[in-house]
Amino acid sequence: MNWKKLLCEKRRRSYTTSAVSSDQRNEFQKDYHRIIGSASFRRLQDKTQVFPLDRGDFVRTRLTHSLEVSSFAKSLGQMIFRYILDHRRDDDISEADIGKICSVLECAGLIHDIGNPPFGHFGEDYVRDWFRRNLPKLELGGKSLDSILTPQMAGDFYHFEGNAQALRLLTKLHFLVDENGMNLTYTLLNTIIKYPVPSTGINKKSGNIKDKKMGYYYADREIFEDIVKSTGAVDCRHPLAFILEAADDIAYKTADIEDAVKKGFMTYSQLVSDLKERYMEKCADEGEREEYIRAVEKLEDYYSQAIKRGISSPEQNAVQRWIIYVQGVLLRCASYGFTNNYDAIMEGSFPKELLAVSHGSTIAYALGDMAYRYVFCSKEIYKLEIAAGEIYEFLLNKLTRAAVLYDTEYESSAIEQRIMRLVSENYIRAYKVSAEGKSEAERLYFRLMLVTDYICGMTDGYARKLYRELSGIE
Template sequence: MQWNELLSEKHFYINQEESIIYENDYDTIICSTLFRRLQDKAQVFPLDDDDYVRTRLTHSLEVSAIGKKIGEYVFYKLRKQKMDRWFEEHTEKEFSDVLLCAGLVHDIGNPPFGHFGEYAIREWFIKNLKYLSLGEKKVVDILSDWQQQDLYSFEGNAQSLRLLSKTPHLGRKQGFNLSYKVLGTIIKYPISSADLKYNNPKHYKKIGYNYSECELFQDINLSMGLNGSRHPLSYLLEAADDIAYRTSDLEDAMVKKVISFSQIMGAFQEDKKEEPLWDEAKIYMGKLQEIYQEELLADEKKPELTSIQRWTRYIREVMIQDAGNAFIRYYKDIMEGNFNGELFDNSISGCIIDTIAKLSERFIYTSSIKTRTELFGRRVIDSLLTQFMPAAIVYSTEEETTFIEKRTIDTVSEFYKVMYYSESYGKSEQEKLYLRILMITDYISGMTDNYAKKLYRELFI
């Protein structure tokens, strides 16, 4: 892979008269409705009234900032070591600004109620798709296997690519039309749902694109010379995401009182002789105790929370350098498409992140505060899909529709109907059915937490 191709300014839609509108990816993103909606989508705690706790918006801003810092670090290290001539002939901004923008939109396809919302959508299709019919035919007998797997494998990453390329923006049907370098960077898993199930030699965990975005994905892959591999910057974006949410989840959980300072310290002080990096990692984790003692001596009002905040800032800098150094260490394999791991594998930062992950699973992600709102969110999504999907199946067809089905479709935003008509023009009846199903999936997954709750209560309570 070559950086001249990887950082190409190419867009999938070109119109010379309107090119100035898409000249700057950053401006396009931050001025968009989809980006603003992230302020009311959960990061960890859905429907939370505490404005201290992070949302998808504040998380995305943090990932963006961390990603840019990693990019800066890597750029100057590679330039200094003269590992690739491209870095001697170009500016740091050309490299790190891609991560700045990719960080802003990496979660833009996530549904309401956090990752639990993804599970709820997948679960609904797995349980209910087989019971839906169009006329005398079952929907599962009309859709291709690939199209069905898209629904069973619903994933925020694939949805991000879909929304950014298909959502009407500024009155134009070609979506945000972001540069390929940004779109390529956010594709964490360069695999379709069909290949995930039947042909997955690299053992990817999730899908990266839907059948509906196959043509776009293939053009990105070909134009950038990826040969089916991940974009190198996707590894740096992944690291930035891990750094942001692993450290911030501890801080937010302390504010929500679902984890205590003593529980965090207990996990950091465990003796894990079977892990070779543990003793060295404990030195960095021991910094938290040192900071805590400083806060006690300073007679701070909230020494435990302040200590976590200070330690988070400290450890993020350590992790940024670890991620950058790993990228440089594996540079040859990454650029040849032969690297299948993560940048934090077998590292001190990876050891710290693994400890935080286990701590989070034990105390944060299974807390009653989080679980109660997630179960409510599951009911909301399940009810909305049950209400809207049958109406979408017969929408804009010659099949007879009931009064309720007509009124149900009337409540769907024209925004998504326009998106459907634009995308389905000239397509087969089979593909139109698939796109009508996606129309409702887009509609519901695009809702904010509070809008989904409001609509649920209006319709069912």
Template sequence: MKWNRLISEKHFHKDVEESIIQRNDYDTIICSTLFRRLQDKAQVFPLDDDDYVRTRLTHSLEVSAIGYKIGAYVFYKLREMNADPWFEEHTEKEFSDPLLCAGLVHDIGNPPFGHFGEYAIREWFVKKLKRMSLGKRRVTDILDEWQLQDLYNFEGNAQSLRLLSKTSYLGKKHGFNLSYSVLGAIIKYPISSYDLKYNNSNHYKKMGYNYAEYELFQDISSHMELNGGRHPLSYLLEAADDIAYRTSDLEDAMVKKVINFPQITEVFQEAELYSDAEEGIRIEVKKYLDRLQEIYQEELLCSSQKAGLTAVQRWNRYIQGVMIRDAGNAFLKYYDEIMAGKFTGDLFDNTASGYVIQMIAKLSERLIYTSSVKTRTELFGRRIIDSLLSEFMPAAIVYDTQEESTFIEKRTVDTISDFYKSMYHSEARGKSEQDKLYLRILMVTDYISGMTDNYAKKLYQELFV
């Protein structure tokens, strides 16, 4: 891979109406409806009325800021290494800007109610799609295997690529039309749902694009000469995401009184969580954990009313700096493998930061993600998504076909936003009946996954309560 291909101003669509000044990825993103909707989508705690805890919007802003910092660190290190002539001919801003923008949109495809919403959508397709029919044929007999796997493996990352490339923006049908550098950076898993199941030699955990976006994925991969691999910036974006959500989850959980400071230190003191690390790394990890205790004691001496919370907030700032450095250094360490498309690890593997992240993950799984405060609203969110899919999907299946729709089905389709129906008609033009069916199913999925938490709740209450 070469940076003169990887950092590219190429867009999937040429827009003769816009000048170079107007075509700015950052401006396009922050002025968009989809980006604004992130303010009412959960990061960890759905339907929360506390304006302190993170939403998808504030999380995305933090990922964007951290991604930019990692990019700046890596750029200057690679320039010092004479890694590529590109770094002498271009600026740090050109290298970091794609990360700045990718951080803003990396979660834009996530449905309401966080990751639980993803599970709810997958569950619905796995359990209920086989009951749906078009005419005398079951839907699962009409769609091909790839299309079915897209639905069974619904994924926020793949949905982000879809929405950014297909939803109309200011009346234009070609979506946000972001640069390939930004789109390449958000594709964490360069694999289809079909290959995820049948040809996954790199052991990817999730898919990265739908059947419907295959042409776009191929064009990005070809133009940037990725050869089926990940864009190098995607590793830095992944690290920024890990840093942002792991540290913020601790803080938000304390604000929600889901955990307290003694519980954090109790988990962090479990030596087996980093006992297998090399001696140098064990010393580093202990230093970072000791620093948390030092900050806490400082807050107690100051008679801070919220000593534990303030200590975690201060420590988060400290440890984020450590993690940014470790992620950047790991990128440099594995640079040749990454540029050859052969690196399959994580930038935090075998680093002190990686062990700290594992400890936070352990704490989160044990006390935060399983808390009743979180799970009660998630289960309510599951009911909402299940009910909405069950209501809209049968009507969408017969929509725009020769099959007779009932009066209720017609009114149900009328309820779907014209935004998504026009998106369907634009995509479906000239397609086979099989592909049209697949796209109608995506129309409903796009509509429901695009809802904010509170809008989904409101619609559910209007229809079913």
């Protein structure tokens, strides 16, 4: 791979500008304004990051999380490619390229979660589970739906992914001008494709991070292929995808701990105790061990300073300061992970996450494990997820049964017809463009995609409101 192709400015729909223009923005900076002005981006403010249905004013939403990822990604781009330029690691990189790369990463952080459904990652899990339970049972014309669909079509629902939905939303569903979505640059779109494989290509045992999940749907295979051929990142990740992933990991791993302490899911004492007793042996070498010990000592030092200053909540003050410190450590570690493995990344053969090959590996693991044990496995979160599950079960039952019969020769009930009239006109238009002239199996597939498209476009508040209204709950 080379940066001349990797920084591809191509868009699905070309456009012309006047010969003389005062607009000095590069193409990727233009993407930024398309994103922040979109309704899809604004909806992230009512999609929770970790705490489903929570209405606290402190914890992160998808919007604040995306802003943090955007900031970290841009910072990583500056750190990494300044080093590469200064140390002459790649003669293809210029000063102007660094600006373009940072613009791409800044935009990628904003949109990396834009396709996720309501209620956090729990929503993704529930959609997958619902289709696995119901596709074999639902019928059309006397045949089960799973027998009509091809393996890849069915697999798209069994392995449903917010990552794949983001590509779909950005290239098709944001139907403002035409069927080309936001019409973003191919480099930006390639950067958010963390897993460049279809649902039939998932292989969690391959040892390569790119095969872990699905990155695009059958419905979007043509645009995916056009993107990767244009950038040159064929059968591998775009190099900037590694940086975006690291920025995402740093943002959510540190934020989850800060939010957990703020909301009382874990205490300062539990945090210190776990850091000292549970994870030290995971350090791979002396350098990683020293980095880890410094981080633990820094947390205790911040607490001592807060006590001396007479701060009313020294525990929370210490944790909040420590989170900022750890973010800095992990940013440096991710930068090292990229530059130290630069050749393999550019060859398309690097198989791991950046933090996993750095001295920040144990710190990152500890943060994720503590968040899982104290937050995601708590009774409070289970209760919230059960409530969200009731909403998903109801909406998926109603919408899917109506969509299966929609636009077919089979008669649907008056209620099913009314349900389909609730679906956004944009999604209906996208369905009709995709389904025209297609086979029975493909048309069914696109009608099912219509359901997931509609649900993924909902905010937490809208999904809850629609559930209550259709259930007759006051």
